[in-house]
Amino acid sequence: MFKRLLYLGYYIKKMDWKKLNLFLNHASKLTKKNKVSLLSDAVSCVFKYNISLLEYFQFRFFELDDTQRKTWAGTGYMFEYQLKMNPKNSRDILDDKTKFYRLYNEYFVHNVADRNDLKQYPEVTQKLLNNSSGKLVFKVADGSCGIDVQIEVAKKFDEKSIITFMENNHFDLVEEFIQQHPVLNNLSPSAVNTVRIFTQLDYTNEVILLGCRLRISVNSSVDNMAAGNMAAPIDEITGIVHGKGVYSDITKPEEKFHPVTKVEIVGLQIPFWKEAVAMVTKAAKKYPENRSIGWDIVITENGPGFIEGNHDWCKLLWQLPVQKGLKSKLEPYFK
Numbered sequence: 001m002f003k004r005l006l007y008l009g010y011y012i013k014k015m016d017w018k019k020l021n022l023f024l025n026h027a028s029k030l031t032k033k034n035k036v037s038l039l040s041d042a043v044s045c046v047f048k049y050n051i052s053l054l055e056y057f058q059f060r061f062f063e064l065d066d067t068q069r070k071t072w073a074g075t076g077y078m079f080e081y082q083l084k085m086n087p088k089n090s091r092d093i094l095d096d097k098t099k100f101y102r103l104y105n106e107y108f109v110h111n112v113a114d115r116n117d118l119k120q121y122p123e124v125t126q127k128l129l130n131n132s133s134g135k136l137v138f139k140v141a142d143g144s145c146g147i148d149v150q151i152e153v154a155k156k157f158d159e160k161s162i163i164t165f166m167e168n169n170h171f172d173l174v175e176e177f178i179q180q181h182p183v184l185n186n187l188s189p190s191a192v193n194t195v196r197i198f199t200q201l202d203y204t205n206e207v208i209l210l211g212c213r214l215r216i217s218v219n220s221s222v223d224n225m226a227a228g229n230m231a232a233p234i235d236e237i238t239g240i241v242h243g244k245g246v247y248s249d250i251t252k253p254e255e256k257f258h259p260v261t262k263v264e265i266v267g268l269q270i271p272f273w274k275e276a277v278a279m280v281t282k283a284a285k286k287y288p289e290n291r292s293i294g295w296d297i298v299i300t301e302n303g304p305g306f307i308e309g310n311h312d313w314c315k316l317l318w319q320l321p322v323q324k325g326l327k328s329k330l331e332p333y334f335k
Contacts, residue, residue, distance in 0.1 A: 004047045007076045011052045019249075023057035026251045031062050038062060045069065050076035057250055058316060059325070071325030078315045081334050085200075085292035086311035094290060094311040098141045098172055107283055109298070109305030112175045118163050125159045128176055135177035138166060151177065151221070181271045181299045187263045191217035194296045194307055195234065195276060196317055199284040200333060201291040207284045209236045209277070210292075210329055213321055214270065216245050219260055225317055230255060232265050233321040239273025241265055246323070248316050276304040283309075292333070294318075 028035050042056035051059065051074025059072045073081070086094065093099045101112045111127050118125045128136060131154065140148040150171070157165065166174060179185075184193045198210035212234040215223040223229050230245035244254040245265045257264050270276070280295045283306070294313025297304050319326050 001047065004050060004076060007050070007052075008043070008046050011046065011054075011075070015053065020054060020057075023054065023250055027057055027062045033062070046076075050074050050080075052076070055316075058248055058320065060250065068325070071327055072319065073315050073325065073327040073330060075315065077327065078312075081330055082292060082312050084334065086290045090287070090289035091311040093287060094293065094309045096141045097139060097308060100306075100308055101173070103287070104283060104306055104309070107279055107306045109300055109302055110176050110178050112173060114173050115163060115166050118159075118166075118174070122159055125162065128174060129154050129157060129159075129162070131176035133177040133179050136162075137175045137177055138169070138171040139173045139175070140170065141172035149222070178298050179300060181301055183268070183271050184299055186261070187265070187268065188217045188223075188258055188261060190219050190260075191221050191223050191229075192298055192307075193217055193223050194298055195270060195304075196231075196313070197276065197280045197295045197297060198313055198318060199280055199293050199295065200330075201284060201288055202333070205285060205288050207281045211318055211322070211326070212236045212239075213317055214241055214265075214268070215317070216258065216265065218258070225314070225320075230265075231317050231321045234270060236277070239270040239276070241268040241270070243321055243323075246320050248320060271299050272303050279304055279306075292330075 024035050024038060027038055041062070042053050045051055045056050045061055046053060049069050049072065051072065055074045056062070061069055093103050098114050101108065111131060113124050113128060134154050136152050136154050138150045138152065162174065178192050180192045187193060194215050196213045196215060200208045200210050202208055213231045214234055215225070216230040216232060217223040218229050220227055220229055225231055225248045228247070228249065230247055232241045232245045233243040234240070235242050243266065244256050246254050256266050276297055276299065280297070283295070284293060290311060294310040296307040296310070298307055
């Protein structure tokens with residue numbers, strides 16, 4: 001109980017009050033319940049179901065009974081689960097983008113370098129400066145959710161100025177701008193639309209797929225749900241998108257067609273699907289001290305490749321696209 005009181009304090013400290021008010025007004029209109037009773041129920045659910053205040057609305061707890069509410073994995077539960085699956089002394093290879101690209105380099109399909117690479121290997125710098133997209137992506141090692149990412153035209157730099165630029169702006173990595181597969185570019189060209197595959201190692205170190213999702217940008221330079229974009233479920237066997245795109249904003253409708261390009265989301269076949277699944281299945285076993293990972297994968301004309309791996313993979317991206325709680329998938333490993 002004391003731990004969940006601490007969690008409540010954390011949720012309040014980090015609260016997006018504008019979003020909470022938006023969700024509260026929306027839920028009140030839908031249910032005809034007053035806001036005080038909804039907020040009271042939300043606070044109660046923090047303690048009873050180990051979720052955050054915003055998740056009360058995102059999981060639509062205001063429409064669910066006790067049995068249904070128990071099926072959802074919220075922030076508190078996921079924090080405890082992922083801490084056990086991916087201990088602090090091993091998760092740094094996922095936290096630090098520089099370490100990740102070095103240790104999983106065999107699974108990358110685009111050129112990446114850190115500042116030391118640029119200083120030691122001029123040929124690496126030239127590859128980046130002359131990449132076919134004509135653009136570069138600069139990142140910090142510990143960035144997340146598309147934060148601290150900057151895209152620049154490659155011809156602005158030479159071998160020396162690119163290093164100076166990174167040092168002055170505290171960027172740790174530079175990558176060639178990825179040109180995604182035409183199927184995904186046709187769906188949404190505003191950003192690279194990545195696939196997220198969630199893996200879990202079982203007791204024999206065999207890989208279990210917990211779910212597969214397509215992240216879809218909507219007039220955005222990133223594809224994260226937190227930035228207002230959509231996600232849709234992918235069938236893990238066929239690689240076909242089998243559900244509508246959904247937002248984490250509960251006031252927005254589900255989308256069968258992309259709202260900008262009008263391309264149909266449901267039924268979309270992800271290219272190189274078998275190769276993508278084979279890649280994460282192999283990679284998940286490479287460092288088994290991290291047992292549950294959310295892999296971000298880019299699909300190009302040359303096949304799939306990694307962007308990053310996440311030890312604290314998102315419970316919203318995992319559950320909202322299938323519109324149901326998936327806690328039961330984790331409980332056998334947690335116990």
